[in-house]
Amino acid sequence: MKKYITLLFFGIMSILAAAGCSSDDNGSDEPTKPETLAPVAIEKTNSTKIYMHYMSWFETNESSADKKWGYHWTMANKNPNNTDANGRREIASHYYPLIGPYHSGDKNVIENHLLMMKYAGVDGLLIDWYGTYDVNDYRIVKENTEQLIALLNKVGLEYAIVYEDRFLTNVVNAGKAISVTSAAKTDLAYMEKNYFEDDNYIKINGKPLLLNFGPIVLQTPAEWTNVFNILTAKPTFLTLWDQSVEAGANASGEYAWVYKDNSYLTNFYINTKPKLGVAMGSAYPGFKDFYAQGGGGAAIGWTIEHNNGATLDETLSLAKNANLNYLQLITWNDFGEGTMFEPTTDFGYTYVEKVKAFSGVKNTESFFAEISKLYNLRIQKKGNADAQKKLDQAFNYFVSMQPAKAKELLNEIK
Structure with missing residues (x-):
């Protein structure tokens, strides 16, 4: 009997010791897993749906296949x-992003952009999209777009596609499709299968929203009817202003x-x-292209000065007086044309602060600097698993509208 009692005693002690070691290992060797929190909508008083036009076309020498x-x-x-002497890179723009030039598929960049927009009261993104074909940089834009879409739902923002039909001729000339309409059908079928059914894809009048930057190549109602026949149901289709006649009854508005x-x-x-x-208005901070200076073609031929934010004030005022249901902000990051809302070294957070005021965000405290700090720490602490877990937690606090907790956690990271 004593033999069995002795064995039982040592067996219990071994189990307790093993449990203790396991607990110590989890506590000391592995970072605490961040708490996953569902996104919470920002509270605001302006009922206008505010959407941001977004470009996913930027590549760096680290992200591109040719290292250029x-x-x-x-x-x-x-x-x-x-x-230059301040560490600013030479880029094709009159303006400079606050986080520096970036790769559009970089998760840290996307996180920064989406949090900035969320805290400015933006409801969703209208993503400039070139289609599905591997011609020029169209495939890269598609891949970057899908990196963006993967994070949108986690932040709690919607999205829709702005289709660029101007590039369909390039697809045909590259031998990738037999006609511009067949290429467009392939693109639309892909959208329906991969985007339109997403819970956070923007729906207007119960149908997925689709914008077209034009039409430029498909310029007759018959062509658009032919293209849309591939879809189960036609989308809420908006063309550029004064161009819906080219889509005929297929257009829902402009x-x-x-x-x-x-x-x-x-x-x-x-x-x-x-x-x-359906009418979607616009607001913008200015327009100043870099095409002539950058050797990217002829200058557009006109400029709208930023005027220290006065241009944005005026276009937002026009939008307010127009009593819009939908407003597009032009643009988050078209640096080549100088229409960016994205924070820059030139304007700081001025434009996102103005959007926040227009949106009527109820929490008037600003957290844009903390969102920038999150990005900077992501870069500084690259490879530091413990720090990145804490930054993941800060991100979760931001998306669940607990910015004070995010700020406190960021301040703990040295």
Whole structure:
């Protein structure tokens, strides 16, 4: 009997010791797993749906297959490997992103952009999209877009596609499709299968929203009817202002853009909007392209000065007075045309702060600097698993609208 009692005693002690070692190992060798929190919508008073036009076309020398910076940072004659005395890279823009030039498929960049937009009161993104074909940089744009989409739901933002039919001719000329309509059908079928059914894909009047930057190649109602026949149901389809006639009955309405001066917006709101089923307004901080300086082609030929934020104030005021259901902000990051809302070294957080005020975000405290700090720490602590787990937790606090907790956690990371 004593033999069995002795064996039982040592067996229990061994189990307790093993449990203790296991507990110690988890506590000391592995970082605490971050708490996953569901996204919470930001509280705001403006009922207008506010969407941000977004470009996913940026590549760096680290992300691209040929180890060269992408066209949208270089155009024809700029070299981002060159830096000035302040460490700023030489890029094809009059303006400089606060986080520096980046790769659009970088998760840390996407995280930064989406949190900035969420805290500014933006409801969703309208993503500039070139289609499915491996021609020029179209495949890269598609891949970067899908990296973006993968994080959108985690942040709690919606999205829709802005289809660029202007590039369909390039697809045919490259021998990838037999006609522009067959290429468009392939693209639309892909959208329906992979995007339209997403819970956070923007729906208007119960149908997925699809914008077209044009039409430019498919310029007749018959062509659009042919293309849309591939779909189970037609989308809520918006063309550029004054161009819905080219889509005929396929068009559900139009969206405003940026052109020469603000009088075109005024005309859209007064004369065009009342005639449309769905009208989407626009607001922008300015327009100043870099094409001539960058060797990227002829200059557009006109400029809308930023005027220290006055241009954005005016276009937001026009939007407010127009009593819009939908507003597109132009753009988050078209640095080549100088229409960016993204924080820059030139304007800081001025434009996202103005959007936040327009949105009527109820929490008036600003957390944009903390969102930047999250990005900077992601870069500084690369390879530090413990720090990255804490940063994951800070991200979860941000998306669940607990920014004070995120700020406190960020301040703990040295």
